[in-house]
Amino acid sequence: MxxxxxxxxxxxxxxxxxxxxxxxxxxxxxxxxxxxxxxxxxxxxxxxxxxxxxxxxxxxxxxxxxxxxxxxxxxxxxxxxxxxxxxxxxxxxxxxxxxxxxxxxxxxxxxxxxxxxxxxxxxxxxxxxDNVAFPYLLLLVSGGHSQLLIVHGVGTYTRLGTTIDDAVGEAFDKSAKLLGLGYPGGPPLEAAAKLGDAKRFPLPRPLRGKPGCHFSFSGLKAAVKRTIDALPPGDLLPQDVCDMAASFQAAVADVMAERTRNALREFRTQCPDGTTLVVAGGVAANQALRAKLEKLVKAEGFILAAPPLKHCxxxxxxxxxxxxxxxxLGQTDSLEFAPRPRWPLDPDAPKAEGAGVKA
Missing domain, CATH: 3.30.420.40 (ATPase, nucleotide binding domain)
Incomplete structure (x- = not known):
């Protein structure tokens, strides 16, 4: 075939x-x-x-x-x-x-x-x-999507969480732009973060401690801007940029790990035979996030599968x-198929609610 x-x-x-x-x-x-x-x-x-x-x-x-x-x-x-x-x-x-x-x-x-x-x-x-068998939990993180879904099989998905505002990749790009790192923001922000102090700027962890699996990144992005604006007037110093990049990346990784932990526990309840967390999408290339997820799956008794970087x-x-x-499965489409700007994997998922926002 x-x-x-x-x-x-x-x-x-x-x-x-x-x-x-x-x-x-x-x-x-x-x-x-x-x-x-x-x-x-x-x-x-x-x-x-x-x-x-x-x-x-x-x-x-x-x-x-x-x-x-x-x-x-x-x-x-x-x-x-x-x-x-x-x-x-x-x-x-x-x-x-x-x-x-x-x-x-x-x-x-x-x-x-x-x-x-x-x-x-x-x-x-x-x-x-990676020859991953069904079912598995998927963390899909990119410029346009931040979702946690149970993958039961081809065409069969249960969404456990989504972003109530911005996707994480968008937050990376906007924060990198504020720091003068250019576009796309993910790779240069990650490189700068390696040279920074992640504890210098106490950025928020949106929805931390809240039940459920939804994400929120608009507040984190806004906090980056407020913190930068509060620095002494003039151009950002190179160390300021690196410290902010590290602080932002650490906040994202913490949020991702906590929300994914909640999803893993729900996945275990719904699919007792499932063993794998899959991370996919452009942001899955971030090594700090992968390291955080590696620790998480080890603690929760799961396996992490991440495609090669070029296939993220x-x-x-x-x-x-x-x-x-x-x-x-014998599934093909008519030539009458109309392209779709929106196409959810789980069309029956309820609207996301959190932080006073519905999406």
């Missing part, structure tokens, strides 16, 4: 081809190609992602990225078993580009088309990279793999 996956939901144009031995349903796949074209330089002058710029870049690059992925895989389109593309959620202009590209390939070569939920791509990546951020391999998972 061979599937081409196309990812265009945000600021990476990506395509990947994965082959799997369908007689072994518990095996991971063989990644034949994995091409990612970043748009960081196009968005850097704006200090964040501009949807119109992203859509235009996807339109200019999608065909070339797909062509490169097929060339590196050494395959023709008629040797594929299906083509999958992110159908949402995401920036709708980019999602449309990926979906229409995949549909065109499907029609031209008489292939099944599979619309993949971008979040499910992240959710299932650990099955590709958006990529085509996760879409191709999710396509394979669905194709194995």
């Amino acid at each position: 061979i599937v081409l996956g196309i990812e265009t939901s945000c600021d990476e144009t990506a395509a990947s081809v994965i082959r799997v031995n369908d007689s072994d349903l518990n095996s991971g796949g063989e990644i034949l190609s994995d091409v990612v074209l970043s748009q960081i330089e196009a968005h850097r002058p704006f200090g964040g992602i501009v949807p119109e710029v992203a859509a235009r870049a996807h339109l200019e690059s999608a065909d070339l990225v797909v062509e490169q992925a097929m060339s590196e895989a050494g395959l023709r389109f008629d040797q594929l078993d299906a083509v999958a593309a992110t159908g949402g959620p995401g920036l709708i202009g980019g999602v449309i580009v990926g979906v229409m590209t995949a549909k065109a390939i499907a029609v031209a070569h008489n292939l099944p088309f599979i619309a993949v939920n971008h979040l499910e791509g992240h959710a299932l990546t650990a099955r590709l990279t 951020t958006d990529n085509g391999a996760m879409i191709a793999w999710a396509g394979i998972e669905r194709l194995r």
